Amino acid sequence: MDKLEVVNLHKMFEGAPLLNGVSFSVEAGETLCLLGSSGSGKSTILRIIAGIETQDSGSVFWNGADISGIPVHRRRFGLMFQDYALFPHLTVSENVAFGLRMQRVPRAQVEIHVREALERVNMTAFSSRRVTDLSGGEQQRVALARALAPRPHLLMLDEPLAALDRSLRVELQEELRELLHQTGIPAIYVTHDQEEAILLGDRLALLHDGRIVQSGPTEEVYRQPANTWVAHFLGMTNLLEGRVLGSNPLMVATDCGEIGPLSPEYTGLSAPGQKVYLLIKPAALKFDPTPSSICSISGEVADSRFLGDHYRVFLRVCSDTIMEFTSSEPLPQGRKLSLNLQPDDVVLIRE
Amino acid sequence: MRMVRGLVKAFKSSGVLLWGAPLALLLVFFFVPMAAILKVMFERSGAIVFTDTLRPLGFTFYQAALSTVLTLLLGLPAAYVFARYDFPGKHLMRTLNMLPFILPTVVTAAAFNALLGPRGWVNLLLMQITGLQVPPVTFLNTFTAILVAHVFYNLAIIIRVVGSAWSQLDPRLENSARVLGASPRRAFREVIFPILRRPILSAALLVFLFDFTSFGVILMLGGAGFATLEVAIYSQALHFLNLPMAGLLSVMQLASTLIILLLYGRVSHGEDVPLFPRLHGEGTRKPRTLLEKWIVASVIVLLFLFQVLPLLALAGRSVIRVEAERGQRTEVQAGFTLDYYRELFINRQQSIFYVPPSRAVVNSMRYAGITTVISVTAGTLLAYALVKRPRIRRWLDPLVMLPFGASAVTLGLGFIIAFNGTRLSSTSLPWLVPLAHSLIAMPFVLRTIQPVLASLPESLRQSAAVLGASPLRAWWEVEVKLISRSLLAGGLFAFTISLGEFGATSFISRPENPTLPVAIFRYLGQPGGLNYGQAMAMATILILICAISIALLERLSHAFVGND
Numbered sequence: 068m069d070k071l072e073v074v075n076l077h078k079m080f081e082g083a084p085l086l087n088g089v090s091f092s093v094e095a096g097e098t099l100c101l102l103g104s105s106g107s108g109k110s111t112i113l114r115i116i117a118g119i120e121t122q123d124s125g126s127v128f129w130n131g132a133d134i135s136g137i138p139v140h141r142r143r144f145g146l147m148f149q150d151y152a153l154f155p156h157l158t159v160s161e162n163v164a165f166g167l168r169m170q171r172v173p174r175a176q177v178e179i180h181v182r183e184a185l186e187r188v189n190m191t192a193f194s195s196r197r198v199t200d201l202s203g204g205e206q207q208r209v210a211l212a213r214a215l216a217p218r219p220h221l222l223m224l225d226e227p228l229a230a231l232d233r234s235l236r237v238e239l240q241e242e243l244r245e246l247l248h249q250t251g252i253p254a255i256y257v258t259h260d261q262e263e264a265i266l267l268g269d270r271l272a273l274l275h276d277g278r279i280v281q282s283g284p285t286e287e288v289y290r291q292p293a294n295t296w297v298a299h300f301l302g303m304t305n306l307l308e309g310r311v312l313g314s315n316p317l318m319v320a321t322d323c324g325e326i327g328p329l330s331p332e333y334t335g336l337s338a339p340g341q342k343v344y345l346l347i348k349p350a351a352l353k354f355d356p357t358p359s360s361i362c363s364i365s366g367e368v369a370d371s372r373f374l375g376d377h378y379r380v381f382l383r384v385c386s387d388t389i390m391e392f393t394s395s396e397p398l399p400q401g402r403k404l405s406l407n408l409q410p411d412d413v414v415l416i417r418e
Numbered sequence: 419m420r421m422v423r424g425l426v427k428a429f430k431s432s433g434v435l436l437w438g439a440p441l442a443l444l445l446v447f448f449f450v451p452m453a454a455i456l457k458v459m460f461e462r463s464g465a466i467v468f469t470d471t472l473r474p475l476g477f478t479f480y481q482a483a484l485s486t487v488l489t490l491l492l493g494l495p496a497a498y499v500f501a502r503y504d505f506p507g508k509h510l511m512r513t514l515n516m517l518p519f520i521l522p523t524v525v526t527a528a529a530f531n532a533l534l535g536p537r538g539w540v541n542l543l544l545m546q547i548t549g550l551q552v553p554p555v556t557f558l559n560t561f562t563a564i565l566v567a568h569v570f571y572n573l574a575i576i577i578r579v580v581g582s583a584w585s586q587l588d589p590r591l592e593n594s595a596r597v598l599g600a601s602p603r604r605a606f607r608e609v610i611f612p613i614l615r616r617p618i619l620s621a622a623l624l625v626f627l628f629d630f631t632s633f634g635v636i637l638m639l640g641g642a643g644f645a646t647l648e649v650a651i652y653s654q655a656l657h658f659l660n661l662p663m664a665g666l667l668s669v670m671q672l673a674s675t676l677i678i679l680l681l682y683g684r685v686s687h688g689e690d691v692p693l694f695p696r697l698h699g700e701g702t703r704k705p706r707t708l709l710e711k712w713i714v715a716s717v718i719v720l721l722f723l724f725q726v727l728p729l730l731a732l733a734g735r736s737v738i739r740v741e742a743e744r745g746q747r748t749e750v751q752a753g754f755t756l757d758y759y760r761e762l763f764i765n766r767q768q769s770i771f772y773v774p775p776s777r778a779v780v781n782s783m784r785y786a787g788i789t790t791v792i793s794v795t796a797g798t799l800l801a802y803a804l805v806k807r808p809r810i811r812r813w814l815d816p817l818v819m820l821p822f823g824a825s826a827v828t829l830g831l832g833f834i835i836a837f838n839g840t841r842l843s844s845t846s847l848p849w850l851v852p853l854a855h856s857l858i859a860m861p862f863v864l865r866t867i868q869p870v871l872a873s874l875p876e877s878l879r880q881s882a883a884v885l886g887a888s889p890l891r892a893w894w895e896v897e898v899k900l901i902s903r904s905l906l907a908g909g910l911f912a913f914t915i916s917l918g919e920f921g922a923t924s925f926i927s928r929p930e931n932p933t934l935p936v937a938i939f940r941y942l943g944q945p946g947g948l949n950y951g952q953a954m955a956m957a958t959i960l961i962l963i964c965a966i967s968i969a970l971l972e973r974l975s976h977a978f979v980g981n982d
Binding site: 114117118119138139140141142143144145146148150152154155156165166169170213217 | 875877878880881882883884885886887888889891892895896899900
């Protein structure tokens with residue numbers, strides 16, 4: 068079973084630490100989405116794994132063996148560059164054949180593999196075209212076919228959809244997802260777009276300040292962000308600062324009053340007096356009090372925005388904190404509401 | 419295999435091999451001659467009369483400045499027309515416009531001679547009509563001739579540099595100025611002109627530099643009355659045998675061109691910042707109003723008169739006999755003839771100094787071939803050093819561009835002083851000619867290859883590596899194939915430059931082994947219709963070779979862009 072392990076990578080960039088102890092792993096059959104803001108060093112990690120750059124310290128293991136000494140061209144990894152880096156002097160099929168030729172695959176075999184790879188990305192009709200004549204989406208497909216054709220042991224994709232417009236991106240996201248699952252090759256997908264990460268990643272790894280701040284199955288990361296940065300990065304903005312009052316039952320004092328008892332799964336995470344954040348899930352707009360409500364927060368509608376199939380409601384609560392919720396109908400500005408939270412609606416995040 | 423790997427590793431880590439060899443070439447064959455000039459100057463300073471340098475110095479600046487202004491006057495409207503309008507024959511016109519730029523100065527001189535000289539078409543026609551016995555138009559040996567010839571072969575610089583900046587200017591800039599309320603005139607003044615100022619200035623400086631170092635044109639069209647620094651160096655060295663004086667003039671020439679080059683470097687630095695990539699054909703259109711049509715038409719007519727007509731006159735003169743041979747009492751046999759070409763290959767041993775022109779053709783071709791190999795190899799290595807090693811670049815770049823500023827005559831003078839002692843008549847080292855040519859051609863080759871190399875994204879080679887290509891393989895399969903067109907273009911440049919080089923060659927070629935330009939110069943100076951016709955025939959051959967190479971260069975540069 069193929070497995071890539073990255074252990075404690077360090078890398079300085081222009082005098083400042085860019086990677087500061089990055090560790091994660093990927094196995095066959097899964098896609099790991101490496102998420103982080105731009106400039107956080109995501110691409111650098113891929114380039115280190117590929118062997119294009121060298122780490123200052125730390126190691127990359129392939130099936131348990133340190134591959135740091137193996138030159139780029141002997142690693143048999145696939146890397147799809149952000150700008151695709153298609154060879155402008157070669158045709159589509161010559162581009163796809165390049166990696167196979169490097170492996171000295173017999174010519175007849177090359178042709179078969181090229182055709183297969185182009186079929187996979189629906190580009191057979193373009194095989195003799197010049198790559199400079201292709202549109203962005205077509206180039207993206209050719210780059211993918213080129214990366215896949217030599218059957219790499221590991222596939223790395225560096226923001227492969229960043230240069231495309233939205234509708235094309237959505238279409239290609241679906242295709243990529245299917246393709247990645249079909250091939251079963253372990254894949255690392257770098258992106259800063261959280262929606263893309265949810266769709267494509269079996270697991271997420273979030274890179275911040277040179278470290279992986281959280282990694283795990285996508286759903287788990289979403290259910291329980293490790294810290295406020297992760298919550299923010301994943302688009303969860305409804306945060307209330309608070310202090311733990313008591314751990315049994317778990318009660319937290321906030322500007323909006325005491326909230327609790329919270330779900331007992333957080334009991335172990337916090338001690339009385341500790342500063343914590345409460346994340347209120349956006350789906351939690353419930354106005355009617357129920358017996359299971361743990362608190363009622365009153366607020367006033369500040370704005371409500373139409374977003375196609377739903378409305379986004381901005382609610383001003385407590386001392387001028389704005390929280391976002393979704394609603395199926397518009398709410399007039401200034402309407403007073405009270406929010407009744409269930410235990411499941413509140414996630415406790417340690418500082 | 420291990421040895422190869424070791425070599426590659428040493429090559430990579432030291433990198434000295436990369437730029438060391440061409441640099442050594444430069445040191446030996448450029449700096450040693452320059453040092454030799456200085457040495458002669460200081461050792462025998464008694465022969466120097468300082469006041470004699472002032473006239474040539476002043477005249478050099480004066481004629482260069484005036485020529486530059488005139489070139490701009492015609493070149494800027496032409497650049498505008500090429501950048502903004504589509505008209506039939508535009509592509510051909512652009513190619514023809516480039517031709518004078520690479521023509522040997524000797525050919526330029528011969529062309530104007532064929533059009534306006536005492537035996538040129540205009541005078542022959544006027545004499546035929548009026549029955550005069552003396553040519554009515556005096557063009558040769560006038561200041562006008564110098565200016566006209568300078569405009570002739572430098573127009574291309576203005577049209578290329580300014581025109582390409584103009585046509586690459588994002589039309590949205592002008593559009594947004596218009597949307598913001600600017601009239602067309604205002605938009606030009608406040609948006610377009612400020613952006614174009616830099617390219618205009620840098621093109622003008624380049625033209626000034628070429629006019630400043632111009633030699634063949636002044637010698638052959640200006641005559642004895644007009645001595646620029648270059649001509650003064652030439653005559654002090656070869657006619658008066660006053661080497662210290664020639665040395666002083668060379669130093670002045672070198673200092674002046676260095677200042678111009680420094681200015682040029684400062685002006686052209688970062689020239690391409692405000693220009694954006696464009697869609698092909700965006701921003702050009704057919705002329706619509708009467709005024710626009712008139713402007714386009716007059717630019718075409720003027721370019722034709724200035725640039726095409728002299729060349730046609732030359733080619734015509736090489737195949738049409740219009741006067742009696744000297745010494746022949748027969749009637750003038752006007753008409754088509756290939757005699758002049760045939761004569762090139764007939765060995766008429768009339769004097770001991772006689773050299774059959776066919777030998778000049780062979781010499782020129784051989785020298786051009788050697789020059790191409792040396793300058794492309796050295797230029798490519800230097801281009802790699804400059805692109806891949808930014809730390810070296812700071813001092814290496816100005817160093818390798820120095821021969822570009824040094825005039826050909828200075829280089830030739832340095833060569834004979836340094837490598838030939840005081841024997842001015844000949845040199846026993848036949849490879850000195852191609853070496854001098856290589857030094858002159860190398861900056862052009864370097865500047866052809868360097869930008870292409872620099873524009874190759876690093877990711878291409880990395881991507882080849884990830885796909886399994888070894889460093890050597892990735893270099894060969896990706897980089898070499900991508901720069902092959904510019905290598906070819908650089909080679910063509912070098913070949914053409916060597917073929918036409920006159921200034922340095924006139925110093926260092928042996929009398930019995932002339933190159934084509936040297937032979938043309940000699941034949942032009944000899945009496946008789948046959949000699950004149952042979953000079954025209956040789957010049958026409960050079961034009962044809964230059965035209966072919968320009969057409970190839972055009973194709974190469976177009977094909978390379980890919981989307982053009």
